[in-house]
Every structure is written in structure tokens, then in C-alpha cells.
Amino acid sequence: MGQITATWNKTMKEFLRQKTVLFWTIGWPIIWVLIGSFSFTSNVPSEALSYTRGAISISMMVFALMTAGMANLPGNIAQDRERGLLTKVMSMPVSPWRDFTGRILALLAFSGFSVMLVISVGLVCGARFFFTGIDFMESLAFIILIFVGSAGIGMLIGTFVKQVHGAIMSGVGLTVVSAALSGVMTPYQYLPSVLQNFARIYPISSANSAITYLLVGEEYAGYNPLSAGQTVPTALVALLLFILGLITYSRLCWKKD
Amino acid sequence: MDAIHAENLSKKYGDNEVLKGVNLRIAEGEFYALMGPNGSGKTTLSSIIASVRSPSSGKIEIYGKKPEKAKKLVGYLPQENFSSPLLTGKENLMYFAGLLGYSKGEAVKIVEGLLKKVGLWEEANKRVYHYSGGMRKRLEVATILFPGLKLLIMDEPTTGLDPSARRKFLGLIQELRNEATTILLITHIGADADLASRVGLMDKGSIIAEDRPERLKKNSGLENVVNIETSIKNERVASLLSKFSEKLNVLETETGYRVFTEDVEEATPKIVRGLDEIGCKVIRIETAKPSLEDVFFKLTETKVREVD
Numbered sequence: 396m397g398q399i400t401a402t403w404n405k406t407m408k409e410f411l412r413q414k415t416v417l418f419w420t421i422g423w424p425i426i427w428v429l430i431g432s433f434s435f436t437s438n439v440p441s442e443a444l445s446y447t448r449g450a451i452s453i454s455m456m457v458f459a460l461m462t463a464g465m466a467n468l469p470g471n472i473a474q475d476r477e478r479g480l481l482t483k484v485m486s487m488p489v490s491p492w493r494d495f496t497g498r499i500l501a502l503l504a505f506s507g508f509s510v511m512l513v514i515s516v517g518l519v520c521g522a523r524f525f526f527t528g529i530d531f532m533e534s535l536a537f538i539i540l541i542f543v544g545s546a547g548i549g550m551l552i553g554t555f556v557k558q559v560h561g562a563i564m565s566g567v568g569l570t571v572v573s574a575a576l577s578g579v580m581t582p583y584q585y586l587p588s589v590l591q592n593f594a595r596i597y598p599i600s601s602a603n604s605a606i607t608y609l610l611v612g613e614e615y616a617g618y619n620p621l622s623a624g625q626t627v628p629t630a631l632v633a634l635l636l637f638i639l640g641l642i643t644y645s646r647l648c649w650k651k652d
Numbered sequence: 653m654d655a656i657h658a659e660n661l662s663k664k665y666g667d668n669e670v671l672k673g674v675n676l677r678i679a680e681g682e683f684y685a686l687m688g689p690n691g692s693g694k695t696t697l698s699s700i701i702a703s704v705r706s707p708s709s710g711k712i713e714i715y716g717k718k719p720e721k722a723k724k725l726v727g728y729l730p731q732e733n734f735s736s737p738l739l740t741g742k743e744n745l746m747y748f749a750g751l752l753g754y755s756k757g758e759a760v761k762i763v764e765g766l767l768k769k770v771g772l773w774e775e776a777n778k779r780v781y782h783y784s785g786g787m788r789k790r791l792e793v794a795t796i797l798f799p800g801l802k803l804l805i806m807d808e809p810t811t812g813l814d815p816s817a818r819r820k821f822l823g824l825i826q827e828l829r830n831e832a833t834t835i836l837l838i839t840h841i842g843a844d845a846d847l848a849s850r851v852g853l854m855d856k857g858s859i860i861a862e863d864r865p866e867r868l869k870k871n872s873g874l875e876n877v878v879n880i881e882t883s884i885k886n887e888r889v890a891s892l893l894s895k896f897s898e899k900l901n902v903l904e905t906e907t908g909y910r911v912f913t914e915d916v917e918e919a920t921p922k923i924v925r926g927l928d929e930i931g932c933k934v935i936r937i938e939t940a941k942p943s944l945e946d947v948f949f950k951l952t953e954t955k956v957r958e959v960d
Contacts, residue, residue: 397750397753398750398751398753400750401746401747401748401749401750401751402747402750402751404743404746404747404750405736405739405743405747408738408739408743409736409738409739412738412739412779413738478732478733478734479730479731479732479733479734480734480735480736482699482704482730482732482734483728483729483730483734483795484751485703485704486699486702486703486704486723486726486728486730487723487728487748487751487752488723488724488752489751651703651704651705651706652665652704652705652706
């Protein structure tokens with residue numbers, strides 16, 4: 396059992412045993428899948444209903460990924476620092492990179508678990524998707540980009556916001572506000588043009604649009620997010636956020652006074 | 653070989669010099685207590701030894717190596733409760749076993765032994781959230797008892813423990829002492845420091861005295877102490893008692909005062925009468941030998957511990 400496995404085990408158990416983490420990452424998106432599927436679809440023509448529900452499920456899946464990366468991860472980092480665990484671990488022959496890898500793998504597993512639950516509830520509520528094997532693989536790549544971008548932002552929050560509640564609230568706040576402003580929770584077509592521009596730059600919302608485009612169709616995405624001019628910056632910004640978060644975490648959180 | 657060898661160690665935060673040229677040698681197998689009030693630099697010194705902080709200047713070696721190269725030999729118990737309340741006692745220790753690189757099979761055996769050693773085997777599968785303060789501290793002590801750790805650094809481990817938990821904890825430290833492990837105990841409690849083979853008194857970033865506990869007391873020049881539990885504590889009572897304290901001011905304690913006098917038999921009835929005259933009831937009065945806290949007070953005119 397190495398350091399990565401030990402950190403993975405600990406972090407995963409902490410995620411699964413915290414009721415607030417479970418509620419905000421799994422419960423809340425599922426509630427919105429239920430509300431969205433049955434209350435907000437009364438004016439939708441019956442032939443489009445199942446795909447509208449599909450689009451709602453995708454948005455809530457993205458919201459779950461955002462909460463996991465931007466709120467749960469920094470909450471976990473801040474908690475370990477606040478209670479002195481990070482000090483204890485720093486006194487041991489532990490590599491920051493292994494600690495980081497363990498945390499990220501746990502977050503990936505937990506995020507994967509929440510994605511499956513949210514999409515399963517969506518399917519039970521009547522959501523339908525049309526896709527080929529390639530579409531599915533491409534969607535998976537965009538899901539990973541959302542995870543990577545959110546985790547990068549989460550590591551930045553966890554490094555700079557020292558208090559647990561501060562870190563969690565900053566993460567939740569950023570998730571809700573950025574999801575609302577970037578078209579994750581509001582249809583892209585209804586956004587003012589300035590926010591439409593933001594939605595295209597913000598890697599999480601552009602990846603959300605790409606998944607929606609691939610799995611339920613262009614009319615639900617609002618634009619074509621799969622052009623090279625759109626996908627390359629999406630991938631680059633998401634990776635940049637992750638690398639920035641990684642360097643900041645390993646340099647500053649583990650820095651000796 | 654010395655377990656710890658520090659020479660002229662300093663630590664500055666801006667203009668604030670927390671450690672001022674500390675020299676410290678602790679031999680292998682020694683039980684050394686570093687005693688001083690909050691803010692005296694004890695925690696900073698211990699965290700430099702544990703490689704959690706870096707010194708601003710000076711030299712430090714742990715078993716002849718730089719602290720960051722000696723991490724495999726050092727078990728550090730920080731002041732805070734660092735165990736995860738969401739995990740069970742066993743899961744917490746399995747996490748640390750993993751960080752130390754033990755295979756799962758080895759870890760299971762070692763963790764079982766450690767939980768038995770700290771008396772938590774029965775509670776091993778309960779989440780730490782349900783542990784008392786004493787149980788949690790014992791669990792955390794187990795994290796520095798993994799095989800191969802030769803130097804144990806404990807930063808104020810008995811703070812916040814009730815008397816019973818504290819006694820159990822000190823019993824555990826005694827057992828460790830018998831195993832010839834090097835122990836560095838950071839404390840502000842004289843009775844805890846009394847268990848050590850050598851005590852360093854620390855004040856304002858320097859070690860101001862260092863010796864065996866009994867020699868520190870003997871060399872302090874303090875003969876006897878009258879320990880008085882009073883019904884009230886105020887300036888008037890302290891002022892009256894200071895007339896009987898020949899060598900030193902009176903020391904305020906949690907329940908009353910400590911008066912330092914040479915002739916206890918003569919002073920005691922006078923103290924009782926004097927207090928009675930100003931309307932202060934004596935609940936308990938007893939003579940005692942000076943403690944390490946008294947020695948610290950004698951040397952610095954400041955208290956190691958604040959009282960309410």
C-alpha cells in the first residue's frame with residue numbers, strides 16, 4: 396500500500412461520509428434533474444421532451460463535477476491544513492506529488508460516481524441521448540476537461556483560502572455564479588451577448604455545450620462548440636487551470652515557513 | 653551519537669525573532685522536556701526539528717543528518733488534533749501506515765499492535781468523531797509509534813485532557829521511555845516535565861536553564877512553598893501574601909496563590925491570621941516542595957501557565 400493508495404482511501408472515505416458533500420455534489424443536482432424534468436418542461440413539445448430532459452441531465456452532471464472540483468476538493472485541502480494533518484504529513488517522508496495524485500484520483504472516482512448517479516436519475520426521468528461510440532468517447536474527453544478545469548480552480552481555492560468554511564463557500568459560490576453566468580444552468584440562447592462570449596471562453600461551459608451538442612443536438616447547445624477554434628482553447632484553458640492549481644498546491648501548501 | 657544537535661539556531665518572522673541562537677543537544681535514548689510559556693518559541697523549535705519549518709540561521713542535525721533527510725527516523729505529534737473524525741481509529745492508522753510505505757498485510761498487523769498498545773483496540777472500528785479527547789490523543793500518539801521511528805517529538809500532548817486521561821497518557825510516555833526511545837516533550841506543565849531525565853526552560857526564544865528536574869529545583873534556591881487555596885483572589889490578598897514571600901513575588905495559581913518562604917512554620921499561622929483579618933477565607937493550606945513551574949517563575953518572574 397503506497398502513499399497514493401493511502402491518500403486515495405482516506406480522501407474517498409471522507410467524501411463519501413460527509414453528508415454536506417453528498418448533498419451538494421449528488422443530492423442537489425439530482426433534485427434539479429427531477430424538478431427540471433417535470434416542472435420546467437410543460438411547454439416543451441412531446442417529441443422534444445426526452446432530449447430536453449437529456450440536456451437538463453447533462454447540465455446537472457456538469458454542475459456535480461464543478462461542485463466536486465471547486466468546493467469539495469478545496470474543502471478537503473483546507474480541512475487537512477486547519478486540523479494540522481498537513482503539518483503532520485509534512486513531517487513524514489511523504490512526497491507532495493503522491494499526496495496530490497491520491498487526492499485527485501479520489502476526486503476523479505467520486506466525481507465519476509456522482510456523474511453516473513445524476514445521469515441514471517435523468518434516464519429514469521425519461522432523458523434520452525443520441526450518440527455513436529465516437530460521440531460517447533468525445534463526450535468523455537470533455538467530461539475529463541470539465542473535471543480537470545474544476546480541480547485546477549479547486550486547488551487554487553484550497554491553497555489560498557485557509558479556513559474550511561471559507562474554502563467551501565468560495566467553491567460553492569464560484570460554482571453557482573459561474574454556472575449561472577456561463578450557460579451551464581441557463582440555456583446559451585437566453586444569455587446576453589457579453590455572457591455568451593464568456594460562455595465560449597470559460598472551459599467548463601464550453602465543454603458542457605460540446606457534450607450537449609454531441610449527445611442531444613446543436614439546438615440545445617446554442618452554437619457549434621466543436622470547431623477547432625473553440626475546442627482547442629477549451630482544452631488549453633482547462634489544462635492551464637489544472638497545471639496552475641497543481642503547481643500552486645505543491646509549492647505553497649507544502650511550503651515550509 | 654546525539655539524537656538532536658542544534659547550534660545557534662534562530663528563526664525570524666519579519667522583525668520578530670522567535671528563536672534567538674538556541675543551542676541544544678539531546679543524546680540518543682534521552683527523555684528531554686522543553687518547558688516554557690506560550691509564545692516562548694517551543695513549538696517553533698520543535699517544528700524545525702521535525703522539518704516542518706526552516707530555521708533562519710544556525711545548524712540543526714538529527715542523528716547526524718539534516719532534518720529533511722531524517723524524516724524516516726522522526727515521529728512528530730503536533731499540538732492540534734489532526735486525526736480525521738470521519739474515519740475510524742483503525743482507518744486513521746492504516747492511512748499513516750500507507751504513508752510510511754507498509755504493505756497492506758504488514759500495516760494490518762502493525763496497526764493492530766499499535767491500537768492495543770494505546771488501549772484502543774476495542775474502539776478500533778468506531779469513527780474518531782465518537783472518541784473522547786483523551787482517546788483521540790492516544791490514537792494520535794500511535795502515529796509516532798510505528799517501528800523504526802527513533803526520535804519522538806510531542807508538542808503539548810496533555811493540553812486539554814482531563815486528569816484521568818492525562819494520567820493514562822503520562823503512563824504511556826513512561827512505557828516509551830523504558831523502550832529507550834529518544835523523546836522530546838514540549839510542555840508548559842511542570843508535573844509533565846518532571847517525568848523527563850532533563851528539562852530545558854525556555855523563555856523569549858532562548859533556553860534559559862537546562863538540567864535534571866531535581867537539580868533545577870535544588871539550584872533555584874527555593875526551599876519551601878506554601879500553597880494556599882483562598883475564597884477570593886484579588887490585589888489586596890496578593891499584596892498581603894507578598895509580605896510573607898521573602899525571595900520572590902507570590903505566584904497566582906488556579907485556586908489561590910503560592911508563597912515562597914524559608915520558615916514555613918513561622919509564616920503559616922501569620923498568613924492565615926492576616927488573610928482572616930481582611931475577610932479572605934483559607935480553604936486549604938499546605939506546604940510543598942518547589943515545582944518546575946516555581947523554578948521558571950523564580951528565573952523569569954513570569955508564569956509558565958496563565959490562570960483565569
